[in-house]
Amino acid sequence: MFSPDSEVRHWPVVLASFLTVGLTFGLGSSLGVFYIEWFHEFPQSSALVGWLSSSVNAMLLLFSPIAGALIKYLGNRPVVIAGALISFTGLLIASSGREFYVLFMTIPFMTGIGCSMCYSGTMTIISDCFRKHFALAFGIAYSGGSFGIMTLPVVSGFLINHYGWRGALLIISAIQANILVCAKCMKPNPFGQTSTNLVDIGGKGYGSLEHQLSPEKAAPRDETEADGYSKASFSQNQSISTSIGDDRSKDDKLANNKNLLEKLVQFLDHAGLSLVWTNRVFASIIPLPILTSIGNSVTLLFLFARAESVGIPGLQAELLLSVVGVANIVGNLANGPLVDANVAELAFIYGVVEAVVSVSAIGIAILESYPFFVVYAVLFGFSSGIYIPLGGIMTANSPTLDKSPNEFKVN
Structure with a gap:
């Protein structure tokens, strides 16, 4: 009509x-x-x-x-x-x-x-x-x-x-x-502006997977370094493994915090705040x-x-x-x-x-x-x-x- x-x-x-x-x-x-x-x-x-x-x-x-x-x-x-x-x-x-x-x-x-x-x-x-x-x-x-x-x-x-x-x-x-x-x-x-621009929470943006750290970048040690350390004594290997685990845990926490911050920025940006x-x-x-x-x-x-x-x-x-x-x-x-x-x-x-x-x-x-x-x-x-x-x-x-x-x- x-x-x-x-x-x-x-x-x-x-x-x-x-x-x-x-x-x-x-x-x-x-x-x-x-x-x-x-x-x-x-x-x-x-x-x-x-x-x-x-x-x-x-x-x-x-x-x-x-x-x-x-x-x-x-x-x-x-x-x-x-x-x-x-x-x-x-x-x-x-x-x-x-x-x-x-x-x-x-x-x-x-x-x-x-x-x-x-x-x-x-x-x-x-x-x-x-x-x-x-x-x-x-x-x-x-x-x-x-x-x-x-x-x-x-x-x-x-x-x-x-x-x-x-x-x-x-x-x-x-x-x-x-x-x-x-x-x-x-x-x-x-x-309308709102109806055609509803935010897809799973879409790409500040909090999308493209902006997250990959496991390769997040890992602080590579296999070559691990082989070098394998020549040390058992006690040294044990302490180094503990250090690597601690570093990896810290990097994972930093990556998670960064991911949460990016998602918050994405929400504020899309919402207009x-x-x-x-x-x-x-x-x-x-x-x-x-x-x-x-x-x-x-x-x-x-x-x-x-x-x-x-x-x-x-x-x-x-x-x-x-x-x-x-x-x-x-x-x-x-x-x-x-x-x-x-x-x-x-x-x-x-x-x-x-x-x-x-x-x-x-x-x-x-x-x-x-x-x-x-x-x-x-x-x-x-x-x-x-x-x-x-x-x-x-x-x-x-x-x-x-x-x-x-x-x-x-x-």
């Missing part, structure tokens, strides 16, 4: 990615609603409970280089399926946890890592399937996170009020399992989101609690996160036309919106009235809706980078 190079047939992938991002990034951004419940339930410090509330987003981004390497080796769909199962299992176990350490182990290290695998797979498959309309498709797919931020806090608050936080986590884990259905729609593009120290453009992009990540963490984690602390009712405080989500969707959808219009350099736009998001950590501490909270939520949501997908587009459009799954997750 469509030509092999037509992008129309890939739009179901955008829909599946939209839902997956909403259930992963949106989940991590809405766990702040559970902060007060966990703080009252467990005798832990507010800092530790706050870290738990933000741990999913932290692990989502921190684990993304490893998830990108897995995608390079295994493909998008298997990684997304595995991530969905891990995330679902983590929430399911956490819902029945009676001790804080259960949540400490499951939410960051199971749900967070699982969400990272799902999120990374969706971001990569968009770059595989779209070239001409990449900015638009990327913006639509990423707006799923905004949709999740808009809906999941309200849904979570409703579930907490009716079923408690354990029942809420149990139901959310069932919702999270729907990523498995989305993964079914993520059919790999045979003409070596770009961190081999490509100056990529290395310069990586530090940019650090300040904005601080602003994101403070806003999404403490906005609800801060609003309640100044006397704003619970439902209105939950709606602030929904306002962030709506503004984020508008920013995501405006991102594609803004890039295509070429009204300014992408780096300039990126710097402006990053500055707005970065100062958000200061703004949230001085707000007192609800209208100012709403204005703050709109500015933060719109700016973050532009800068996050814009970072991926800047990376994808860089002419000096060899595209790999890790390049689209620097944010």
Whole structure:
């Protein structure tokens, strides 16, 4: 029906990615609603409970280089399926946890890592399937996170009020399992970067047999030397044989260590992780989101609690996160036309919106009235809706980078 190079047939992938991002990034951004419940339930410090509330987003981004390497080796769909199962299992176990350490182990290290695998797979498959309309498709797919931020806090608050936080986590884990259905729609593009360049672990490379030391080169002694030593006394032969064995054992260990090092270099090279120290453009992009990540963490984690602390009712405080989500969707959808219009350099736009998001950590501490909270939520949501997908587009459009799954997750 469509030509092999037509992008129309890939739009179901955008829909599946939209839902997956909403259930992963949106989940991590809405766990702040559970902060007060966990703080009252467990005798832990507010800092530790706050870290738990933000741990999913932290692990989502921190684990993304490893998830990108897995995608390079295994493909998008298997990684997304595995991530969905891990995330679902983590929430399911956490819902029945009676001790804080259960949540400490499951939410960051199971749900967070699982969400990272799902999120990374969706971001990569968009770059595989779209070239001409990449900015638009990327913006639509990423707006799923905004949709999740808009809906999941309200849904979570409703579930907490009716079923408690354990029942809420149990139901959310069932919702999270729907990523498995989305993964079914993520059919790999045979003409994409990742699908056509899956790494063959047994292929030639830095760790192939061609680069290993041959037994002849590794042996420190030849037969002529052995014949010369055979003329010595029995005790001398015995000591020399021991010395030869020790030397040969040392050489074998050196060869094995070199082989392991070469295989590690091969893995880092094929996975794209070596770009961190081999490509100056990529290395310069990586530090940019650090300040904005601080602003994101403070806003999404403490906005609800801060609003309640100044006397704003619970439902209105939950709606602030929904306002962030709506503004984020508008920013995501405006991102594609803004890039295509070429009204300014992408780096300039990126710097402006990053500055707005970065100062958000200061703004949230001085707000007192609800209208100012709403204005703050709109500015933060719109700016973050532009800068996050814009970072991926800047990376994808860089002419000096060899595209790999890790390049689209620097944010």
